[in-house]
Amino acid sequence: MRRTRIFDTTLRDGEQAPGNAMRPHQKLDIALAIEALGVDVIEVGFPSSSPSDREAARLIADALTSARVATLNRPLSEDIRLAVESAGAERHHLQIMATGSEIHLRHKRGIQQAEAQDQVVEAIGFAKSLGVKHVTLAIEDASRGSDGLLRPLIMQSILAGADTVTVADTTGCMVPAQYGGLIARIRSWIPPEIVVSTHCHDDLGLSLANALAGIEAGADEVQTTLAGIGERAGNTPLEELIAVLTYNGEAIGATTSAKTEGLYAAFGLLCDAIGLSAPRNKAIFGVNSFATQAGIHQAGILRAPLTYEYVEPARFGRERTILVGRHSGRAILRHVLQEMKLPVDELLVDRLYEEYVAHRTNGECVSMADLRAIITERHATSSKALTR
Template identity: 45%
Template structure:
């Protein structure tokens, strides 16, 4: 089966940065943008130029230094925002201007205080202005699309395309959707838009479904996923970039999809992001967590020492990470045998039992030793025990 290429738009520097504690300087944004480009991310969103001088400068810096990736800017569906975005990023086939449209009656009434008709007029004016300036790539992002009525979603889609937009972004802004409902929405918009319009997903993770919804969107006909490194973003965050890339890497044949983004480049970029925004380290975050490639349980360690495939479907080397075996009170005798053999130490059953009882079985604390530290403990203990026995 021929696989379909999926593009990725990274919004770490815009949507990811909007969350509390995630602010970055233009120089820091540039550093991350270049790392994302090196990882093969197709489009990098630089920020919201009309919102601050910081985002304006970041857009100027990033757009001038990217060599392979395209870049995107965020704007409200207002001519003045589009003008500022163009001033910052220029007019080229590498600049995607993304306009946010109001997609639900809830937002129209209670946030914007405008009618559906006024919302459509905004889209027409902003898209028309962008096209008149020579921009080839104009996207209309439908905010809160997952809670929008289908008739209005259809009106926005048709109006946007007629005005000149060549991309529709469907945003599950509050993490409201399920894979079934989001897939249905994408199929509905794909039927209206036809095959030549790019459809992007922009999902949030409030119910933990950001990745699942985005993947379902791809199956339903979307061409692109918008995501962030580590899934950072408003509230519970966004679709996780690395999890999407990993799913396409490991499950691409099953989905009939692929991406040219490089999984082994993303962890280094994430570590840089952590350092920049002082992001707390997670123990068990998929792919990037501190202990996701670490094993402490004896039965798991026995399997991994015999054949890593027994407990590693996702391979640490695929993410440029390393496997780690840790010794805790849940470890078994296998790890002791392994370490002694590794050091070419001869041993017998009584010695193994003694070391296991002393250092593992009788431990009540939350001890967690790496292998080198633990090896030194047991070798020192054997040496001391041998010396005592010789004296006796």
């Protein structure tokens, strides 16, 4: 199986979304946590945008020992110079943003295709002249660009020295078959040693699906963010990509050396930094990802967790949570009694069920700890009554 390279852009694209601003030292802490997962490249920001991004780039470039650092830059010599001053040249993946669609050329930039292409080619040459080892052609809005725009841009950029081509579905407009087709065409145009990278947005909820289609079509790298944060609806979630490649890599012909352990701790650092709260139903990081209150599910899990747990909580630093609510059954009550080494009194089970399960119409749940405390108190009261 091919090993998929992971490029994380939590600290750049993730931070660009409203409410996600991070201070340089917060970025450093998160970068080190992401590096510990085994991620290959960590994008630290847009150095020309602010002194804060330049400071973060310096701090992180100095601190990383295994992952490489990346920055995003416009095709301007000043942007590139600031990026190299901040993050160095040797282990720096310097991304140069290119205009990838006729829509952007006309409505955003107001220039012709040839002019935009010349700017990018010149910028790549300038970066190489400063000693940058790895230059990426980052094609914005590539998913809406014609082959007549994309192919010459890519080929001329590679001749100028780019060794990676990032194909951005900037508006999240594609479905997997379309995005996979685009990656396959680009892969067919360029030499095998040139890395093809995916950058997918989640406007239609397809960022992960599109990235996986890209891998199957020949992409070598996937750009991700922790919890999928990023512009608008966000990006391909790092934790979900790692989970898919860990559990189902064989099915798509790809693998990863990134670790599942440490993901939830990294997510915690991100939440602390930007005030993010996990939704109930988010894969891997969601409040209810490894929780259940449905009696049918609980009965199966209590007998053998694999009945309903395909993804194992411990592998992601999570714990299984079994809650008692109105959808729970008597099996969970019997389980708690047995766990506490108390006799399974069916009359007590029925009473507990009526009092603490059947009538919970407001959606509130009782934790296993609360249920143990209730049973302990009842058992103690019953024991006292028998000794009188």
